[in-house]
Amino acid sequence: xxxxxxxxxxxxxxxxxxxxxxxxxxxxxxxxxxxxxxxxxxxxxxxxxxxxxxxxxxxxxxxxxxxxxxxxxxxxxxxxxxxxxxxxxxxxxxxxxxxxxxxxxxxx
Amino acid sequence: xxxxxxxxxxxxxxxxxxxxxxxxxxxxxxxxxxxxxxxxxxxxxxxxxxxxxxxxxxxxxxxxxxxxxxxxxxxxxxxxxxxxxxxxxxxxxxxxxxxxxxxxxxxxxxxxxxxxxxx
Numbered sequence: 001x002x003x004x005x006x007x008x009x010x011x012x013x014x015x016x017x018x019x020x021x022x023x024x025x026x027x028x029x030x031x032x033x034x035x036x037x038x039x040x041x042x043x044x045x046x047x048x049x050x051x052x053x054x055x056x057x058x059x060x061x062x063x064x065x066x067x068x069x070x071x072x073x074x075x076x077x078x079x080x081x082x083x084x085x086x087x088x089x090x091x092x093x094x095x096x097x098x099x100x101x102x103x104x105x106x107x108x
Numbered sequence: 109x110x111x112x113x114x115x116x117x118x119x120x121x122x123x124x125x126x127x128x129x130x131x132x133x134x135x136x137x138x139x140x141x142x143x144x145x146x147x148x149x150x151x152x153x154x155x156x157x158x159x160x161x162x163x164x165x166x167x168x169x170x171x172x173x174x175x176x177x178x179x180x181x182x183x184x185x186x187x188x189x190x191x192x193x194x195x196x197x198x199x200x201x202x203x204x205x206x207x208x209x210x211x212x213x214x215x216x217x218x219x220x221x222x223x224x225x226x227x
Contacts, residue, residue, distance in 0.1 A: 001170075036153075038147075038153070043203060043205075043217035043218065043219055044145075044153065044203070044205075044217055046215050049211070049213045055215060056215075085152075087152060087153050089153075089155075089213060091211065091212025091213050095158075095167060096167070097155065097167075098143070098158075099155065100145075100153040100155060101152070103153070
C-alpha cells in the first residue's frame with residue numbers, strides 16, 4: 001500500500017498570506033495525485049487532479065505542483081473561506097486501493 | 109447537474125449491519141465508478157472501496173474485506189454500501205463519491221451519512 005504523509009498537520013496563517021502544504025508518497029506515483037478541501041459538515045471538494053490541474057470552478061489562487069513522491073498545494077492569498085482541512089490522495093495503480101494523506105488543517 | 113443524495117443517519121448496535129444508499133442523478137452509470145469514503149470523529153478521510161455500477165464489479169480496502177458489500181440497482185441509479193459486524197470504531201460519516209471516466213479521483217460527492225454504533 002502506498003502511504004501518503006502530509007505536513008504540517010496544522011498550519012496557522014492570516015488572511016492574505018500564502019500557504020504551502022506538502023504531501024509525500026512512500027513510492028513514486030507519477031502525477032497521479034489529487035487535492036481536496038474539506039470543511040466541517042460539508043462534503044469534500046475536489047481542488048486539483050493530475051498534481052497540477054485545477055478542477056472546474058476552483059479559483060486560480062489554488063495551485064498544485066510536484067511529481068514522483070513530493071507534492072505541494074499552494075494557496076497564494078488566503079481568503080476567509082479557505083480555512084479548512086486539505087487532503088492529498090494518490091490514485092496511481094489505484095484499483096487495489098486509493099489512499100489519502102492524514103490532512104493539513106489550515107487555521108487562523 | 110450531477111447530484112449524489114445519500115440516505116439518512118443511522119444508529120446501530122455493535123454486531124449489527126448498516127446499509128447506506130447513494131442515488132445518482134444527472135449522470136449515466138456507464139462512465140463512472142462510485143467510491144465509498146468515511147471519516148471517523150477526529151480522523152481523516154479513509155477510502156473503503158469502489159463499485160462499477162455498470163456490471164456490479166467492486167473492490168474494497170483490505171481492512172474492510174469480508175465486512176463490506178457494495179451493490180447497485182441500475183433501474184433507480186442507486187448504489188449501496190453495507191457494512192456488517194459493526195464496532196464502535198465504525199462510527200463515522202460515510203460518503204459516496206463519483207469517479208468520472210474512472211480516473212481514480214472524485215469530482216462529485218454525496219452529502220454524507222452519519223452512522224453511529226453504540227450499545
